[in-house]
Amino acid sequence: MSTTGLYQDQHLEINLPQAMVSVDEQRLILTRKEFELLAMLSANEGEILPRNVLLDRIWGYSEEIRTRTLDVHIRRLRKKLGLYGDSYIQTIFGVGYRFQRFREPRALISYQSPLFAATA
Amino acid sequence: MSTTGLYQDQHLEINLPQAMVSVDEQRLILTRKEFELLAMLSANEGEILPRNVLLDRIWGYSEEIRTRTLDVHIRRLRKKLGLYGDSYIQTIFGVGYRFQRFREPRALISYQSPLFAATA
DNA sequence: ACATAATTTACAACCTTTTTACAAGTTGGA
C-alpha cells in the first residue's frame, strides 16, 4: 500500500481514505473491525504483523489477554475476500499474519523423469 | 459534486444554486432540511460523513445530543428519491452516511458447471 | 505422537439503524 492509501492489483482494490474495498469490481461491505484489520495489513504489504501487534493496535489488548478474536476476524475477512482470501492474507504460524499482493497462480509443471518413465 | 454545485447522472439531477432536484426528469419537492442534507451529502460524493458532523453542520447539535432526528430525515430523503434512495445514500454502520453516484446494477451471471450439467 | 496453534461454526449480548406514529411548530392565504 502506498502513502496515498490506495492498493490495487488485478483483483483487489482498497481505497483507505474512502473506506472502499472491491474484489473483481464488486463492492465489498466490511464491518469496521474487518476494515481496520485489512487496512492495517494491507498498509504493511509484505510485512509480517505479529498477533500481539494487531491485537494491540486494533483492539487495544495487552499481551496477556488470550483470545481467538483476531483469528475469527481474519476468517471473516478472508471469507469476504472470496476466492482470493487465503492468498491475500497469509498465516505465519506461531507469529501472526501477512498481507501479500496477488500472485498469479503458477501452472503446475508435470515433470516425468525419464529414469522412471513407464515402460509400455 | 463539482464546484459548480451541480450533480448529474443517469437518474438524478441536483442543482444546488437553484435548489432543484429531479429524479428521472421529475421534479422533487424537498423540505429545507431534506435539501440541506442532500446538498451536504452530495457535495461530498463518495466521502463518509459521520453522524456528528451532519448533526453539527445541519442542526448545530453538539456531540452529546442523542437523537434519531438524522435517521428520520435520511429516511424521508431516501423515500423521496424513490427506487434509488437506498443506492444513493449508503449507511456506514456506526459511523454515518455517504452519498454515492448511481451504479448500474450488475447483471448476475449464471454459470452452470459442465460437470453438473443435466444429462437429458 | 505430542503439544501447541489456527480454523471454523455457532451463538448470545450488545449496539445501531429503521420504521411508524404522533404532537408541536411553522407558514401562507382567506
Add this chain to the structure above:
DNA sequence: TCCAACTTGTAAAAAGGTTGTAAATTATGT
C-alpha cells in the same frame, strides 16, 4: 385572525448488524 397544510423533532418498537467467546475440529512443528 384563523384554518389548513406542511415541516420538524421525538419517542418507542421493530429490525438488523457487529462483535467477542466458547468449543470442536483441523493443522503444524518438533
